[in-house]
Amino acid sequence: MPRLIALSVLALPLLEIAVFIIVGRAIGVLATLALVILAAIAGGLLLRQQGLGVVSRLRNNVNAGTIPGRTMFDAMLIGLAAILLVLPGFLSDIAALALLIPPVRAWLFATLAGRVRVVETTTSYRRYDGPGNGDDSGTRAIELKDEDWREGRD
DSSP: OHHHHHHHHHHHHHHHHHHHHHHHHHHOHHHHHHHHHHHHHHHHHHHHHHHHHHHHHHHHHHHHTOOOHHHHHHHHHHHHHHHHHHSOSHHHHHHHHHHTSHHHHHHHHHHHHTTOOOOOOOOOOOOOOOSSOSOOOSOOOOOOOGGGOOSSOO
C-alpha cells in the first residue's frame, strides 16, 4: 500500500502534464490557461458555498448534542477538495469538483461507513488528592523531628 501511494504521488504530476499537453493541442494554450483559471474560480466559489453549509450543519449537530461524524467527513472531503483545487491541472480539478458535489460525498460516506467502527468514549474530571480516602477536610500539619528543625537560615 505505501508503494502504491508513493507511485501515485509521483505519477499525478506526469499525468497532469500529459493532460495539459493534450488539451493545449486541442484547444490552444490561452484557452487551456483560461479553463484552468475558470475551474479554480468556480471551484473556489463552490467551495465557499459548500464550506459554509458544512460549518452550519456542524454547529447544529453540536448544539443538538449529536455526534457530527457525517458532517466532519464532509468537512474533511471539502478540505481535500480545496487542496486539489490549488494544484494546477485538469485531473485534480475534476476530482476536487467531484468531491464538492454532495451526492458524491454521501456515496463515499456510505461506502466507507460500513468499514469503520466508531467507538464513543466519554471522559470525566476526577480530582485526585493523593493517598487516603479524600474526606479529611481539616487542617493538615507537617510533623518534624527536633533534629530537623533549625532556628535560622544559613
